[in-house]
Amino acid sequence: VNVPLLTSTVDAVDGTARATTVHTPRGQIETPCFMPVGTRGAVRHLAANDLDDLGVQVVLANTYHLMMRPGAELVAELGGLHQMMAWDGHVLTDSGGFQVFSLEPKVDDDGVTFRSTYDGTRHRFTPASVVDTQRLLGADIQMVLDVCPPLPSPPNVVALAMERTAAWAQLARDAMDVHRSNGSTQALFGIVQGGIDVDLRRRSAEHTRTVGFDGYGIGGLSVGEPRHEMLPALAAALGELPTDQPRYLMGVGDPRSVVEAVGLGVDLFDCVLPTRLARHGTILTAAGRLNLRNLVHATSDEPLDPACACPVCARWSRGYLRHLLLVQEPTVARLCTIHNVHWLLRLVEEARDAVLAGTFDALRARVADRWP
Amino acid sequence: VNVPLLTSTVDAVDGTARATTVHTPRGQIETPCFMPVGTRGAVRHLAANDLDDLGVQVVLANTYHLMMRPGAELVAELGGLHQMMAWDGHVLTDSGGFQVFSLEPKVDDDGVTFRSTYDGTRHRFTPASVVDTQRLLGADIQMVLDVCPPLPSPPNVVALAMERTAAWAQLARDAMDVHRSNGSTQALFGIVQGGIDVDLRRRSAEHTRTVGFDGYGIGGLSVGEPRHEMLPALAAALGELPTDQPRYLMGVGDPRSVVEAVGLGVDLFDCVLPTRLARHGTILTAAGRLNLRNLVHATSDEPLDPACACPVCARWSRGYLRHLLLVQEPTVARLCTIHNVHWLLRLVEEARDAVLAGTFDALRARVADRWP
Numbered sequence: 001v002n003v004p005l006l007t008s009t010v011d012a013v014d015g016t017a018r019a020t021t022v023h024t025p026r027g028q029i030e031t032p033c034f035m036p037v038g039t040r041g042a043v044r045h046l047a048a049n050d051l052d053d054l055g056v057q058v059v060l061a062n063t064y065h066l067m068m069r070p071g072a073e074l075v076a077e078l079g080g081l082h083q084m085m086a087w088d089g090h091v092l093t094d095s096g097g098f099q100v101f102s103l104e105p106k107v108d109d110d111g112v113t114f115r116s117t118y119d120g121t122r123h124r125f126t127p128a129s130v131v132d133t134q135r136l137l138g139a140d141i142q143m144v145l146d147v148c149p150p151l152p153s154p155p156n157v158v159a160l161a162m163e164r165t166a167a168w169a170q171l172a173r174d175a176m177d178v179h180r181s182n183g184s185t186q187a188l189f190g191i192v193q194g195g196i197d198v199d200l201r202r203r204s205a206e207h208t209r210t211v212g213f214d215g216y217g218i219g220g221l222s223v224g225e226p227r228h229e230m231l232p233a234l235a236a237a238l239g240e241l242p243t244d245q246p247r248y249l250m251g252v253g254d255p256r257s258v259v260e261a262v263g264l265g266v267d268l269f270d271c272v273l274p275t276r277l278a279r280h281g282t283i284l285t286a287a288g289r290l291n292l293r294n295l296v297h298a299t300s301d302e303p304l305d306p307a308c309a310c311p312v313c314a315r316w317s318r319g320y321l322r323h324l325l326l327v328q329e330p331t332v333a334r335l336c337t338i339h340n341v342h343w344l345l346r347l348v349e350e351a352r353d354a355v356l357a358g359t360f361d362a363l364r365a366r367v368a369d370r371w372p
Numbered sequence: 373v374n375v376p377l378l379t380s381t382v383d384a385v386d387g388t389a390r391a392t393t394v395h396t397p398r399g400q401i402e403t404p405c406f407m408p409v410g411t412r413g414a415v416r417h418l419a420a421n422d423l424d425d426l427g428v429q430v431v432l433a434n435t436y437h438l439m440m441r442p443g444a445e446l447v448a449e450l451g452g453l454h455q456m457m458a459w460d461g462h463v464l465t466d467s468g469g470f471q472v473f474s475l476e477p478k479v480d481d482d483g484v485t486f487r488s489t490y491d492g493t494r495h496r497f498t499p500a501s502v503v504d505t506q507r508l509l510g511a512d513i514q515m516v517l518d519v520c521p522p523l524p525s526p527p528n529v530v531a532l533a534m535e536r537t538a539a540w541a542q543l544a545r546d547a548m549d550v551h552r553s554n555g556s557t558q559a560l561f562g563i564v565q566g567g568i569d570v571d572l573r574r575r576s577a578e579h580t581r582t583v584g585f586d587g588y589g590i591g592g593l594s595v596g597e598p599r600h601e602m603l604p605a606l607a608a609a610l611g612e613l614p615t616d617q618p619r620y621l622m623g624v625g626d627p628r629s630v631v632e633a634v635g636l637g638v639d640l641f642d643c644v645l646p647t648r649l650a651r652h653g654t655i656l657t658a659a660g661r662l663n664l665r666n667l668v669h670a671t672s673d674e675p676l677d678p679a680c681a682c683p684v685c686a687r688w689s690r691g692y693l694r695h696l697l698l699v700q701e702p703t704v705a706r707l708c709t710i711h712n713v714h715w716l717l718r719l720v721e722e723a724r725d726a727v728l729a730g731t732f733d734a735l736r737a738r739v740a741d742r743w744p
Contacts, residue, residue, distance in 0.1 A: 042696055042703040048687065070670065071694040077671050078691045086687045298442065299449050313456045314418065319450045323442040324414055330702055331414040 005180075005187045006141075008244050008267065014360040016238075016265045019352045022215075022246045025185040026090055026140050029057050031246065031267035032348040032355075034253065035092060036275065036341050039065050041075075041085050043341070044275050045334040048087035053311075054341055056089060058141075060270045062327045063134055064096030072136035080138025080321055085305045092270075093139040095130045095191075098219070098251070109164065111333045112145075127168040128175035135179055135186065143250075144172035146191040151225045158195035160222070165193040166207045173211050187214035189248060195220060196229045198236035207238035215246040220268075222252045231260055238265045255284065255347055256371035258365050260352045274344045278336035281325045286344040288370040292336070297322045310342035377552075377559045377586040378513075380616050380639065386732040388610075388637045391724045394587075394618045397557040398462055398512050401429050401616065403639035404720040404727075406625065407464060408647060408713050411437050413447075413457050415713070416647050417706040420459035425683075426713055428461060430513075433643045435506055436468030440490045444508035452510025460569075464642075465511040466504045467563075468592070470623070473520050481536065499543035507551055507558065515589055515622075517546035517565040523597045530567035533592070537565040538579045545583050559586035561620060567592060568601040570608035577612035587618040590638075594624045603632055610637045627656065627719055628743035631736050634723045646716045650708035653697045656715040660742040664708070669694045682714035 006151070008020040008031075020031040035058040036043045036051070043051065043059060066072060078084040081091045097112075105114035107201060111126035127145045134142040145168055147161040169190050176188045189239065190213035193259035194200030208216060218237050221230045234249065242245055244323055246267045251256060253271020261269070274284060285305035290297075292304075302311035312321075312335045324332035354363040380392040380403075394401040401718040407413045408423075415423065415431060423431060425733035433453055450456040453463045469484075481500035499517045506514040517540055519533040541562050548560045562585035566572030580588060584742060590609050593602045606621065613619055618639045624630060625643020633641070646656060652663035657677035662669075664676075673687035676693065682692075684707045696704035719739075726735040 040696070040699045040701055044699045045702050045706065047703050047707060049683070065699075069699050074670065074691075074695075078673065078689065084689070084692045084695075086692070087687075196461070298446065301450065311421070317450065317456070317458075319446075320413070320456045320458070323446075323456075324412070327412045327437075327441050329412055329414045330417050330705065331419050333702065334417065334706065335419060 004212075004245055005185065006246060008246050010243065012356045012358075013092065014355045014358050015263065016080065017263045017351070017355045017360045018267070020246070020267055020269070024090065024140060024187065026088075029090060029268075030352065032262045032351050033057050033259075033268050034258070034302040034344050034348045035060050035268060035270040037270055040069070041066065041081060043337070044279065045290060045330070045337045046341075048085050050338065051087060051089060052066075055094070055336065056341070057090055058268070058301045059087070061091055061093050061137065061139065062096060062099065063093050063130060063137065066093075066137055067096065067133055072133045075165050076136040076138065080136075082138065090141070091139040092141040093134045093137050094250075095143040095145045096125065097130075097145045098123055098148050098345040104323045107147065107164070109167070127171035130178070130187070131172050131175040135184065140188065141187045141189060141215065142176070143189050144169055144191055144213075146193055146219050147194070148193065148220045148223075151195055151220070151223045153195065155197070157223075158197060159200060161195075162193045162200050164203065165191060169208055169211045169213075173213065189213055189215040189217045190239040191217040191219040191250070192237045193220045194233065194237070194239075195279075196225050196233045198232050201233045201236040202240055205237040209241055213245075215248060216241050217248045217250050219250045221249065222257060227257060228261065230257070231264065234261060234266070235264050253344065254371065255344070255367055256343075258348065259351060259367040262348070262355075263364055269348070273298075274340035275337050278340040279333045281322075281332075281336065283336060284340050286370070292318065292322050292325055299308050304336070305343065306337050308339065308343060310339050311341040312336070375605050376584075377557065378618060378619055380618050382615065384728045385483070386727045386730050387635065388562070388639055389635045389723070389727045389732045390639070391727040392618070392639055396462065396508070396512060396559065400543045401462060401618075401640075402724065404630075404634045404723050405640050406630070406716050406720045407432050407523040407640060407642040409642055409644045410457075410538055412441070413438065413453060415709070416651065417702070417709045418713075420457050422710065423459060423461060426710065427717060428713070430462040430464055431459070431638070433465050433509065433511065434468060434471065435465050435502060435509065436471040438465075438509055439468065440488050441504055444505045448510065452508075454510065460512070463511040464513040465506045465509050465515065466622075467506070467515040467517045469502075469517045470498065470520050472497055479519065481539070499540040500547035503544050503547040503551070503560070507556065511558065513559045513561060513587065514548070515561050516541055516563055516585075518565055518591050520565065520592045520595075521565055521567070523592070523595045525567065527569070528615070530569060531572060533728065534565045534567075534572050537563060538576065541580055541583045545585070556743065561585055561587040561589045563589040563591040563622070564609045564613075565592045566605065566609070568597050568605045570604050572606040573605045574612055581613055585617075585652040587620060588613045589620045589622050591622045593618045594620065594629060597628060602629070603636065606633060606638070607636050623717065627716070627739055630716075630720065631723060631739040634720070634727075635732065636738055644685070646712035647709050650712040653694075653704075654657075655706065655708060656712050664690065664694050664697055676711050677715065680711065680715060681718075682711050684708070684711040684714075
């Protein structure tokens with residue numbers, strides 16, 4: 001029996017929502033926690049000191065992209081992701097499966113073959129190779145290789161994806177066990193699949209738990225389906241997962257879905273949403289989405305969000321930031337990124353505080369009102 | 373007789389090099405001083421807090437670009453450049469003449485007519501209109517509209533440009549005197565032209581001094597001519613300028629030319645060089661230029677410049693920054709910009725320290741050795 005490398009202390013529950021502390025070899029992670037995406041080893045427009053300043057606890061990096069450039073061996077030669085980025089917070093590497101499955105790959109029972117978007121070369125991922133690649137990258141948390149079909153897909157496609165994900169889970173676990181016996185302190189998360197079918201989700205979660213991981217990702221959601229189809233599938237998966245380990249809803253970052261998922265018991269989130277929206281001038285605020293391109297902001301001396309305590313809202317006006325946006329000065333992408341990431345981090349902190357205070361329903365109602 | 377709004381206290385001289393303190397209504401500027409370029413109201417990839425952190429004393433903005441977007445009236449409505457940028461250091465606005473003369477404009481004795489690069493609309497600059505526009509922008513220092521021919525140009529073109537610049541100087545001065553009598557505390561700098569002809573440069577400087585300004589720009593140099601042709605023309609101009617007011621060599625920022633010009637008695641510099649080079653991965657270092665794309669840096673854990681005290685050199689390796697450069701992560705443009713600006717600011721600080729210590733020749737020799 002594997003002893004999990006990560007454990008979650010449940011600090012409070014409020015209904016099915018929970019606030020936990022994840023204990024890791026590096027330290028701890030307070031949840032709910034939003035993890036910004038730094039695909040190639042940097043969150044777009046930010047550096048490690050900015051992550052410090054924002055209070056980021058975990059940052060994501062992507063195995064597919066880093067394997068292609070600069071190469072996992074080169075990252076290892078630079079001391080691994082932490083030393084390369086010069087950051088001592090937590091790093092999680094996605095397996096790259098999500099990217100690879102968008103490249104019309106050839107999938108068989110043993111792995112997936114695809115062509116690189118960088119130079120057209122052929123590559124193959126197997127559950128074990130992806131563990132080995134992530135070992136070179138050196139993140140705190142690895143994700144297993146899963147099969148992620150688009151939604152909607154025919155039931156047999158979703159079921160086959162779930163079956164393969166289940167089979168691959170054991171292969172990844174076995175590969176990691178070899179490293180673990182050699183002293184690795186990298187955690188490995190399994191991934192639950194099953195589309196929006198609650199029965200498949202339940203079976204997938206049960207199987208993944210049986211294989212046994214340090215934490216559990218829920219993948220293949222928020223890929224096009226409406227929220228009212230996502231949440232029951234998510235709830236079905238969560239019901240089968242252990243309560244003393246972290247649960248991570250992959251690729252979800254819109255404020256409403258985050259809060260709804262916290263309400264069901266999710267601990268961890270990642271998404272490019274706050275950073276991507278920022279670059280296009282879409283701002284997260286207490287009053288809802290704000291489109292900075294709107295002419296009404298041209299002469300505004302208001303901050304992006306008057307209710308926000310971030311350094312951008314403390315110093316610059318909508319009018320200035322809109323001007324920089326319209327003339328495509330890169331400074332504005334950075335400033336809006338800082339605001340949006342701060343804002344979303346603060347939202348999950350508020351969710352944590354609300355769970356601790358037993359007032360989570362009020363927070364959920366407030367967010368639902370602003371984010372339809 | 374106009375009382376100059378700015379005065380220079382000469383703190384030390386070493387040969388013809390000088391260290392001064394420019395006293396302004398906003399405070400003071402220690403020279404030699406390099407002024408980074410923030411064309412549209414932001415130095416590319418930086419914000420006002422970064423200027424604070426770097427110890428920037430003066431930042432440039434550009435009248436042509438700001439007049440087109442967002443418009444001078446809108447900048448005024450946002451409180452002027454300082455309030456808009458949320459920066460309380462010094463701001464200098466270039467007249468936009470240099471940009472306009474690159475647009476194949478129609479020049480007559482009274483002004484210059486051109487089409488906007490933004491939307492093709494026709495616009496006209498006159499010496500007085502440019503003063504009025506810069507009044508709306510609200511910088512600490514305005515520049516007059518000058519005529520800046522490319523080099524080499526036929527002698528008659530250079531002479532006509534100098535004559536028109538001289539005539540326009542008085543018109544700008546007159547326009548500013550109206551604002552001054554209405555309480556304006558904006559300084560106005562004249563501009564010396566005359567190409568690489570030392571006699572024209574001498575006459576232009578003498579005429580500009582006779583009109584009388586708060587400081588003196590030397591324009592139309594470093595526009596393609598070799599350094600050995602630039603320096604004598606520069607020296608000729610400087611010889612005719614008052615010693616108790618600032619002298620500003622426009623558009624020069626390569627380390628060698630900066631140090632040579634300091635040696636001749638220049639106080640102020642601006643140039644896009646450190647920021648533009650940074651975006652392309654060309655790094656200023658104590659050992660000379662470094663091309664970060666070079667394969668030799670791929671596995672390097674050295675900082676960009678081991679002799680540099682900037683926050684980028686304190687934290688990140690060449691290997692990481694080269695990776696970010698090759699995958700076009702915008703973070704690297706920012707980090708290299710911070711390094712290059714810091715490096716050039718430190719170079720002129722070193723030049724000041726050397727003048728104060730009487731060791732300027734040694735500094736000049738060291739820089740000449742690294743920057744051919």
